[in-house]
Amino acid sequence: MDFADRMTAIAKALDADPEEAAALAQGLEEELLAADDTDPVELGWARDYRVRALHRLGRHREGLALVTTPPPRPMALRSRNAAWLHSVAAEMATEVGEVAQIRPLIAKALDLRLQVDDAESVRMAVETGIALLRRAERGGALTGALVGELDRWLDEVEARAYAERYLALIDTLADAA
Numbered sequence: 001m002d003f004a005d006r007m008t009a010i011a012k013a014l015d016a017d018p019e020e021a022a023a024l025a026q027g028l029e030e031e032l033l034a035a036d037d038t039d040p041v042e043l044g045w046a047r048d049y050r051v052r053a054l055h056r057l058g059r060h061r062e063g064l065a066l067v068t069t070p071p072p073r074p075m076a077l078r079s080r081n082a083a084w085l086h087s088v089a090a091e092m093a094t095e096v097g098e099v100a101q102i103r104p105l106i107a108k109a110l111d112l113r114l115q116v117d118d119a120e121s122v123r124m125a126v127e128t129g130i131a132l133l134r135r136a137e138r139g140g141a142l143t144g145a146l147v148g149e150l151d152r153w154l155d156e157v158e159a160r161a162y163a164e165r166y167l168a169l170i171d172t173l174a175d176a177a
Helices: 001-015 019-035 040-057 060-067 080-097 098-115 119-138 149-176
Strands: none
Touching: 001 040, 019 040, 019 119, 040 060, 040 080, 060 080, 060 098, 080 098, 080 149, 098 119, 098 149, 119 149
């Protein structure tokens, strides 16, 4: 079976049987990594669907590890897919109590959303960060050095917003000069 057929089988299994989808995606990823030459895009798709399946199965620690540990070979993902993976990894970090990873993961998701330049996606990344940090805060998980993580996230978002406006002003001035 070629790569496209295997990905189609994984995509179909994702809804019907996420356990099967996870196994198929893992098998594909392992085969790609065992090959002498690996297409980074194919590896990216296999990893993407593997994380999606693990998320659906509630295997959050395993999915989080896949997002935060790069594969041993180059992997390429579309910005939208990579943003989604980092966002869902922040959610998985919340689920397993790895709250120190929430803000860095959601910040990466926001960076990727800003690259795509889709205002709705940017808003979703910001709101996801707020929701996850509030949930961690309500659950009592933000202790010690993590107290104030929500405020730091809001400060980071505000700083990025001002930086974007500032860069736009610089571009306008450069064009006018």
